[in-house]
Amino acid sequence: MGLFQKSQLISAGRFHEAVAERTDQWFIACFRITNDRDLAQDAVQDGLLNAWRQRAKFQGEAALHTWIHRIVINAALQIVRSRGRHVWLDVDYEMADSAPTPEANLQQHQFESGLDRRLSTLTEVERLCFSLRHLEQWRLREIADAFNIKEGAVKQAVFRAVKKLRTQMTDTRRRA
Amino acid sequence: MISEELLLLYSYGDELPLAEQQRIERALAEDETLAKRYASLLRDLDGAVSPVGVSTPPELISRLHAALDDETGATAQDWQAPWRGFAVAATLVLAVLSSVIYLRIDTVVPPVADIAIPNQTTNFERLLRTHLRQAQTTLEAAEDQTAVIRAQRASELATDNRGLVRAANAANKPQYARLLRGFQPLLQTVADESASATHVALVSEQVRFEMRVVLTKLTDAASNSV
Numbered sequence: 484m485g486l487f488q489k490s491q492l493i494s495a496g497r498f499h500e501a502v503a504e505r506t507d508q509w510f511i512a513c514f515r516i517t518n519d520r521d522l523a524q525d526a527v528q529d530g531l532l533n534a535w536r537q538r539a540k541f542q543g544e545a546a547l548h549t550w551i552h553r554i555v556i557n558a559a560l561q562i563v564r565s566r567g568r569h570v571w572l573d574v575d576y577e578m579a580d581s582a583p584t585p586e587a588n589l590q591q592h593q594f595e596s597g598l599d600r601r602l603s604t605l606t607e608v609e610r611l612c613f614s615l616r617h618l619e620q621w622r623l624r625e626i627a628d629a630f631n632i633k634e635g636a637v638k639q640a641v642f643r644a645v646k647k648l649r650t651q652m653t654d655t656r657r658r659a
Numbered sequence: 660m661i662s663e664e665l666l667l668l669y670s671y672g673d674e675l676p677l678a679e680q681q682r683i684e685r686a687l688a689e690d691e692t693l694a695k696r697y698a699s700l701l702r703d704l705d706g707a708v709s710p711v712g713v714s715t716p717p718e719l720i721s722r723l724h725a726a727l728d729d730e731t732g733a734t735a736q737d738w739q740a741p742w743r744g745f746a747v748a749a750t751l752v753l754a755v756l757s758s759v760i761y762l763r764i765d766t767v768v769p770p771v772a773d774i775a776i777p778n779q780t781t782n783f784e785r786l787l788r789t790h791l792r793q794a795q796t797t798l799e800a801a802e803d804q805t806a807v808i809r810a811q812r813a814s815e816l817a818t819d820n821r822g823l824v825r826a827a828n829a830a831n832k833p834q835y836a837r838l839l840r841g842f843q844p845l846l847q848t849v850a851d852e853s854a855s856a857t858h859v860a861l862v863s864e865q866v867r868f869e870m871r872v873v874l875t876k877l878t879d880a881a882s883n884s885v
Contacts, residue, residue, distance in 0.1 A: 498727055499724060506723060510719060520716065524716060524719050524722070527723065528722065528726050531723055532727070532730055535730055565847060565850050617708065622674065642667065646663075648704075649703045
């Protein structure tokens with residue numbers, strides 16, 4: 484990037500505008516990923532500041548808030564990776580037996596008081612893969628790369644997540 | 660027979676090869692039962708993820724504006740005039756040269772972290788000193804460990820550091836919150852198992868150096884306050 488182009492860097496004002504308009508969306512997306520209100524807030528802040536520092540890379544192909552959204556999601560994933568790398572090391576095991584651990588049960592309880600009650604019944608791997616594929620529109624290959632696992636494992640996690648969600652919805656309809 | 664899994668992949672629009680995508684498209688047009696199954700799948704997926712009573716913490720937006728202000732205060736003017744870029748580059752070169760000279764002659768630690776430390780030592784500053792000491796020791800010890808253990812230790816430190824940022828905000832110490840936030844990406848790099856050993860060693864050295872500088876300032880301030 485030349486010196487003349489640098490003068491066209493996005494202003495802080497536009498970042499402030501994006502914060503005012505899009506923080507809710509960023510927070511909800513990060514909450515779905517981290518399953519923790521404090522960590523979701525940290526992820527939004529980390530991502531926003533990372534975006535500011537990398538603003539020279541913004542090409543203007545997407546809206547600024549969309550570009551920040553992606554960086555915020557990456558910050559949330561970084562937190563998840565550093566918090567629970569075991570989750571991903573055990574992914575093959577989990578595919579064989581997807582019963583939630585006591586820790587997952589506790590997280591589930593916390594999650595139920597937040598949003599997407601149905602997502603709370605998924606394991607961490609299922610929730611992450613489903614959220615990224617279905618809500619964030621990441622491709623399976625991208626998710627696999629982000630967590631350094633096989634694409635097939637991501638695919639299976641998404642399939643299991645959808646199956647569980649649909650079973651729950653059928654049960655709910657029956658009860659109603 | 661087209662499975663539910665295949666229908667799901669089809670619904671994403673970008674996961675199947677074009678030929679497979681077109682085959683399912685034709686089948687959906689010709690087979691009413693399949694079309695109903697597909698509609699039911701889409702309906703369930705839409706219903707599965709509707710948000711339930713979530714709200715953004717009210718303080719988050721003001722916290723983000725403040726963090727952005729902290730950050731832009733240091734950098735917003737950087738590119739307003741072309742000569743500033745050269746000035747920044749020249750300053751960096753001087754800073755690197757100063758560090759090299761410092762390392763060679765083993766003199767006092769230069770004040771690279773531009774932070775004002777109050778003379779009055781508070782509980783938070785004591786906590787920060789403990790954190791910085793432990794972090795330095797842990798990072799140093801981790802250098803001799805395997806990549807997995809080193810990453811694990813750094814990851815724990817990053818979590819502690821994050822907690823301390825929150826504590827700094829709660830204690831109304833924005834200068835420390837900013838400082839600690841600066842350590843976060845460095846610690847996360849050290850916590851990245853896939854990063855190259857050389858890069859990690861450099862970053863680890865950098866973060867320990869900066870922590871040492873801050874620690875020296877904090878210790879000096881503490882002795883002055885006694």
